[in-house]
Amino acid sequence: MRRKNENSKFETRNSNQIRMTRVETVIRFIIRVLNLIRISNFEFRIFSLLLLAACTGNAQSRQQLDAGKHALDAGQYGQAIRDADAVLGSNDSPALAEAHYLRGYAIEQRPKADNAAAARDLAMARDSYARGLSCDPRPILAARLHAQLGNVCYYQEDYSAAVRELEIAYAQSQDPQPKDLILYHIGIGQQRLGRFEDADRSFLLLQQDYPKSAYCAGARAHQGIRGFYVQVGAYSQVSDIDKAAGAVAAAGSVPLKTTDKGLTIVRTADVPSFGQAEQLRSRLAGQYPDARIMP
Secondary structure, eight states: OHHHHHHHTTSOSOHHHHHOOHHHHHHHHHHHHHHHTTOOOHHHHHHHHHHHHHTTOOHHHHHHHHHHHHHHHTTOHHHHHHHHHHHHHHTOHHHHHHHHHHHHHHHHHSOOSSHHHHHHHHHHHHHHHHHHHTTOOOHHHHHHHHHHHHHHHHHTTOHHHHHHHHHHHHHHOOOHHHHHHHHHHHHHHHHHTTOHHHHHHHHHHHHHHOTTOTTHHHHHHHTTOOOBEEEEEEESSHHHHHHHHHHHHHTTSOOEEEEETTEEEEEOOOBSSHHHHHHHHHHHTTTOTTOEEEO
C-alpha cells in the first residue's frame, strides 16, 4: 500500500499538462507571432490554422487518451489500458508516448492478486515507460516517463537503473512536489549501490531544498549509514525469539536483539554491502519470507 501511495505522487496533477503536445506548443508560438506582426490576410490565417490543426495528430487518438485518463481517475484500470492500446494500435506517432505512459501507469496502479502478479506488472510497466521514452516525448512527458521508469526500477531493486532514470527526472521535472520523493529514492538507491557519500549529499539536498517534506525524517535517519542488516521480525514469546536467533546464526551471522514497545526485534549483524544483506535475506527466506533488509 505504501508503494502505491508513494507512486501516486508521480501522477499527472493537471489534466491540461498531459494533453499538451509539442505541436500544440508550436501552434501557440506561431499564432503569437501572427498576432504580433498583425497579419491581416484572412486567407493566410485560415490556411495556417488549418495546417497546424492537421499537424496535431489524430483527433480519435486524443479522444481515446482523454477517455483513458478519465477511466484511470475512476479506478477503471482495465478500460484505461484498453484505451491506451487502441491508440498504440492506430500508430498515431504524436500520441504514442502519452499512450505508453497511460498504459504503464494503469498497469502499475491496478490491484495485484499476489506478489507474482505485482512483479509481472512492474515488468510490464517498465516496458511501457521505456517504449514511451523511445517515442521522442515532449520534455514534460519525458520527465514523467523517466520518473515512473525510475520508480519501477527502484521497486524491482534495480538500483543502478533507478538512480540513472530518477536523476534525469529530477533534472527535467518542473513540478516541485514529487521532486522530494525523487531525491529520497535517489539517495536510497545510491546508498544500496555503496555510494554512501553521494547518498548523504542527496539526503542533505532534500532537507535543504524541501525542509517541509514528509521525507526529511527518513533522509535524516539514513544519513551517515555505512552498512545494512536483515531484520527477521519482532516477537513477544521466548520460543519465537530463540527460533529466529537460531535461524540468523544458521544463515552465517551473529544474531542481535533489541527491544521496542515490549517486543524483541531479532536481526543480523551489520554487513558492509547491500549485496551481502541480500544473501543473508535469501538464506532466511525459507523460514522467514517477510525478513527485510534495513535500513
